[in-house]
Amino acid sequence: MNRRIRSIFWLMTICIIAINAFQGYWLWKTYQINRQQFASTVQSALFQSLEDQQVGDAKRLFIRKQKADSSSRMVIHRFDSMGSRHVRVFVNNRSDSISRIRIESEQPKRIVVTYDTQKRTTGANPLPADSIAKRISSLVLLDWTDRKRVNLAKLKAAYRSELIRRDIDATFQLDTLTSKPQNSLGNFVFYRNGDQLTTDDIIQTSPVPINPIQNLFVQATFAAPELYLLRQMGWLLGGSLLLLILTTGCFLFMLSTIMRQKKLSEVKSDFINNMTHELKTPIATVTAAVEALQNFGALNDPQRTQTYLAISQTNLQRLSDLVEKVLNLAVEEKRELVLHPEPVHLADVTNELITNHRLKATKPVIFDTSISQDAIVVVDRVHFGNALNNLIDNAIKYSRDKVTIQLSFRGNIDNWQLTVSDNGLGVPKAYQSAIFDRFFRVPTGNLHPVKGFGLGLAYVRQVVERHGGTITVQSEPGKGSEFTVHLIRRD
Structure with a gap:
């Protein structure tokens, strides 16, 4: 019995440990995947918000300069923002057509102009492409050269809006960084407030160029993403924790039930042994008295006969009391004890x-x-x-x-x-x-x-x-x- 109980105990223990370990590993992998997705999303959102702001700045610079130089009418058709910045510009009283101005994100000092031979039905004649490209390039580069500070408040608001649009509501900090060449291979080391940047922060986006002329970059830091990620995994964690508690609780309940049954079995065995000893004594005494009456001529001696009969009566009464105790015990288990205080x-x-x-x-x-x-x-x-x-x-x-x-x-x-x-x-x-x-x-x-x-x-x-x-x-x-x-x- 003890061997079977030990075998069951160790088997159940191994099963519970394996289930809990698998559940913990699954939760850890899920957390790591969510963390990677979070890092990728906040990086993409920073690119998007910075791109929108830079294209908007270029648009405003061009409009302001165009109004100052001539009275011609200009129409900004649309902006595209998938990997590079696109600006479509149409101006009255020009014969050539420009379709797109692209400010490449990898090399932000270059501005590439592509032509569009499609005629517009708006009635506005496009401005010569080369002229517009040169003008926008010079305006953007001059703005980068003259600008000593970055409007982080504006960028932070745009970045927060982009994060919310992507269902991310986490606390972050935007910092401007400067870069210096580390070696001839073109590798860069980034500095924040004069201190070299390390990767000890919890989650940081990669530095994104905001002003290549001034070697200025912007970076977002999320100080406590674990809390945000755990909140996002709230239902998953709650369900897993509940499952672990129920599984472990069932194991402990089953173990306690087995131990209780084992204890009851031992109690039953002890009770049977005690009952056997208690019953054997009066039975053996009565048997000896009857044998004495039958085999040793005690019936011929009235005094001895009365003695043996008294012994038999006493032991039979004791036997009756033992049986009555057991019966009363069974009755008491089925009914509640009634008191009369x-x-x-x-x-x-x-x-x-x-x-x-x-x-x-x-x-x-x-x-x-x-x-x-x-x-x-x-x-x-x-x-x-x-x-x-x-x-x-x-x-x-x-x-x-x-x-x-x-x-x-x-x-x-x-x-x-x-x-x-x-x-x-x-x-x-x-x-x-x-x-x-x-x-x-x-x-x-x-x-x-x-x-x-x-x-x-x-x-x-x-x-x-x-x-x-x-x-x-x-x-x-x-x-x-x-x-x-x-x-x-x-x-």
């Missing part, structure tokens, strides 16, 4: 019990009571008397050749405490929490020096708890035990 003089109950135990005790018993005659408690006289009788009976049975039992009471009718202590064998600390369980007896191997089924203290706890009280034990092996009943009356 009433005011009771505690001294009368204890004195009656002390008298009975002195008469039937097989060893010297000394009682030391400190219960006043006017001590009154509201309890069920029968059940509480039986519970107190069990405590005294255990103190006598689990003791040496001589025992001293002390009974003390303190409190009033509504809040009182009764203590029963002895100088007996005591209970090891490992078993003190289990002695109130049904059928439990402190293990003694195959020896059974004290007869019983392990039901007495279970009954005591049931009675005390039905009265609304508690019972505790303090014990030390070799020094004795102290049982304390504490009851607070609640009307």
Whole structure:
């Protein structure tokens, strides 16, 4: 049985660890994928917002210059922004046509002009392409040369709008960087506020050129992307955590059930062994008495006959009591204990019990009571008397050749405490929490020096708890035990 339980335990443990490890690995990979997607999206958004701003600046510069140089009418047709910046410009009173001005992102110092031979139906004659290209190039380059600072506030607002459009609402910081050549191969080192930039930040976009003339770049830094990513994975994390809790909880519940079943099996085995020993003694005694009457001529001696019959009657009564205890136990498990509380003089109950135990005790018993005659408690006289009788009976049975039992009471009718202590064998600390369980007896191997089924203290706890009280034990092996009943009356 123990081997099977150990095998089941280790198999379930391995399964739970494997499930939790797989779930954790899956969550980690999902987080890494989301982190990579986040980094790619914020990089793309920075390119897009910066591109829109630069193309808009070029448009405004050209319009402003064109208005200052001539009175000709100019129409900006549209802007494209997929990898390079495109500007379509049409101007009245010109014969040549220009279709597109592209400001290449890889080499932002070059402005490429392409021609379009398609005639427009707007009635506006295009401006010569070469002239417009040169004019826009010079305007943009002059603007880059003269500009000493970058309008980060404007770019930050545009970047935030672009992020929101892409369903990203994370805290970020925009910084301008400067670059310096590191070697002849054209590699660059970037600086922020004079300090060389490292990759120690949590998530940073790649530096994007904003003013190549001044070697100015812009970079976005996301200080705490983990919190944002975890919030985005909230439902996934919650569901996974719930699954882990349920799986682990089921494992622990199954394990506790198996251990409880194992304990019940051991208790049942102990109960059967104890019952067997208890039943064999009276049966063997009666059998011996009957054999004496049959085989040794005891019937011819009336006195011997009466002696054997008295022995048989006593043991048969004991056997009947044992069977009745088991039957009563089965009945008590199916129905709730019914109490009839009433005011009771505690001294009368204890004195009656002390008298009975002195008469039937097989060893010297000394009682030391400190219960006043006017001590009154509201309890069920029968059940509480039986519970107190069990405590005294255990103190006598689990003791040496001589025992001293002390009974003390303190409190009033509504809040009182009764203590029963002895100088007996005591209970090891490992078993003190289990002695109130049904059928439990402190293990003694195959020896059974004290007869019983392990039901007495279970009954005591049931009675005390039905009265609304508690019972505790303090014990030390070799020094004795102290049982304390504490009851607070609640009307």
